[in-house]
Amino acid sequence: MAGTGPKLALVPGEPAGVGPELCVRLAQRPRDDCTLTAFGDAAALRAAADALRLPLQLLEESAVATRPGDLPLREFPNSAPSVFGQTSPRNAAAVIAALDAASDACLHGEFAGLVTGPMHKAAINAGGFAYTGTTERLAERAGCDVVMMLANDVVRVALATTHLALREVPDAITRESLERTLRITDAALRRDFGIARPTIAVLGLNPHAGEAGLLGREEIETIEPVLAALRDEGFALVGALPADTAFLPQKLVGFDAVLAMYHDQGLPTLKYSGFERAVNLTLGLPYPRVAVDHGTALDLAGKGLADPSSLFAAVETCARIATARAALS
Template sequence: MTGPRLALVPGEPAGVGPELCVRLAQAPRTDCSLVAFADPATLRSAADALGLPLNLLHEDEPARRPGDMPLRMFPNANAVVFGHPDPRNAGAVVGALLDAADACMAGRFDGMVTGPVQKATINEGGIAYTGTTELLAGHAGSDVVMMLANDVVRVALATTHLPLRNVADAIDVELLVRVLRVTHEALRTGFGIPEPVIAVLGLNPHAGEAGHLGSEEIETIIPVLDRLRAQGMHLVGPLPADTAFLPRKLAGFDAVLAMYHDQGLPVLKYSGFERAVNVTLGLPYPRVAVDHGTALDLAGQGLADPSSLEAAVATCARMAAQRQAR
């Protein structure tokens, strides 16, 4: 295998991440090679629960047969019971993420794919944790943007997990300039789009309707778009969010910038939740995550859909190959 080498971090060991990784090991890949950063006992338990073969290899050995999985070991502090997160294992979860990030930044790996984590359990384990995106951004010292993507649309977010009443105050010139620059550069370098077209949604209904439904478009969003257009970016908007996602309009956009979480993501998830992935733009390496949670109620039962993890690996492999080709 001569393609990109990707670190695969299952996430919360009591969730569905380990069994999804076991499913990935059942078919050889031609687009990349994978190394799991994980606890071997948990992966074996997941394989047993699924009734699937699993052959754990040294991280430098290539996978050749169904069930082969090269591994860098991160033993959990306590034995895992699927469906029941244990705060004592928080250190292994975060340690695997940070070690994978170090390996990517050192050039030993070309990208990282991550499974879902249980934020509350990590905090209960004594580690202050707001999310994997924030963890990796702080570790790399990077300005990052969250983008969700599937086969239909890519949606970047100006703000992420904010109460709705705080969103308008957060949308300022500095934020929008930073987010649009990071998104534009990532579309060029990670997705191979030389001159990306980005649709920018308005904050208010009807994109403010010339100031009658809010002034943020006139006072903030339009001046930013004009400024960045003068620097060569191809930006469309601000557009009313209720019509921007019509198929005939989406056909002309490479990405859509939504002002807040629930402005853009319901459309994306409706159009293809199973194949949706979460991409962290702005890191010095590609990082792609599944777009679902730990699904503790399904863990260990063989019921979890691997489609999002499969899409995350494929997306990360393409982005890593694109960077290698530059």
Template sequence: MRPRLALVAGEPAGVGPELCVRLAQQRRDDCRITVFADADTLTAAAAALSLPLRLLHRDAAVERPGDIVLYPFSNAAPARFGEPDPRNARAVIGALLSAAGGCLRGDFDGLVTGPVHKATINAGGIAYTGTTELLATQAGCEVVMMLANDTARVALATTHLPLRSVADAITRDSLIRQLRIMHAALRDDFDIATPTIAVLGLNPHAGEAGHLGREEIDVIVPALDALRAEGLQLIGPLPADTAFLPTKLAGFDAVLAMYHDQGLPVLKYSGFERAVNLTLGLPYPRVAVDHGTALDLAGSGRADPSSLFAAVETCARIAGSRRAR
């Protein structure tokens, strides 16, 4: 059987709903998709794009382009393109938690998520730092954020933190846990028998032998040594300014960056359109688009659906691989 994926449209005022409508125009033989979203928002998105749309009950079968199997999550206020409303924050978070809960129960084999608007969710009275953290808390497990495209896979030792908090958040134990999660995901979900992971330093020039900071000596190297003793193939700590040279990158299966803006700008520059965001360590595969809500494009039909298409393809492949084991 094809894997069953839950797809959350995300912020109703952004491009997520119209990307779901664009996705529904494709025939998919690799998975079955249920969309968690507001029915009126999807209908308005389809009308703005002049695309066919038919909303189906959860037990119905997709028969033609434009069919969407819907798990309805009604907004508290009508959605307007480009104008996020904090009153809809609970519907956005509710859809995420409901879809993820379905994955935890086994109703779905994987989760794909569209872009959300963090400021609007917080303005709606919900403390929210990111979907990665939200899903990890719900599942009660430690996770690793990894972004990937056709050029590279880049994971993060810390995610959505102020820069001044990063050094204190990186510990020997946290790095060991994160690298074990990465190793297992690369082996099991990406079919890499013996993954090679490059680990970046925190400081310029990876600390310059302690002259530019001791985090590499005191924290990162002890973590790498402990895991090398277990048989993991780890390279580093490497200076971040040279680790992404094509000749070096070709020798790595993935890179662990120490903080958000150390690794992700390089990955997005190398292929933003096809990049996806994976949450490693969850009991189910979760893949997200690698872009924001693009409020300025909402309703215009100009939003590029490539990242959502890639996210669905990636999630379906991983979910199918897990089902086959």
């Protein structure tokens, strides 16, 4: 069962949600593409295994998984007992400590990549931590600019802005930020996905991509000038495109990725096209980070109903990218 590929850190996320049980299901599968070490609470993982009636042997971090259910663990104990479906702000410190430690281990080269389960933003903030999302926290810890991308077998969608209120989006899209996002996305598609000259479709911000200024001038004043400048450098950019037609199947076949201007402009289509196998990538970090593309599903926790496909896909994607990066080094 032991993998021979890159070492990946695995963070289950919110202990009251489905993250621990998805990790238990993951531990049942033989791997030859990577090795996994969990960063989290032992009791929450054991409770999940008991609820699923699956074997789980939590090993010393240095041990090697050889049987179904083996999972090396670096433990971060919760302050309060974890109850399925009931978040506790008292456990926010352990959740954040596990995430930060896994991030630091990747930054220091101890692990080749990071896979994260679903976090519960409200519980973490209620526990005294200013937290808008894992993408933002990892970027701050690494001291670099990043781009959030979600991907499945149908489409890759990168985001110009992430977790912002809709009224804040137009002001957050500047020429500088848009250029930075496109450079990071293009570089990641080349390095991590092996695409020699990626074609990126860029959506407009407004309906009909502004309708030549009638419905908004962001396309004319911000988006199009950036695209023109980068095209002069050799970037393959299409747009600005109206978002309501950019995802038509006959158009997607010509794109390696789509850049959406805000969260709910691009992600509903991606999730509709294949939610179960979708993953969340953080482009621009010094290491690959891939997460599940779903929330904590508190209503499903402990019932054995949560679909583990996204976590399985996240591990496979992270292992593949880590292997590709190692081959380039």
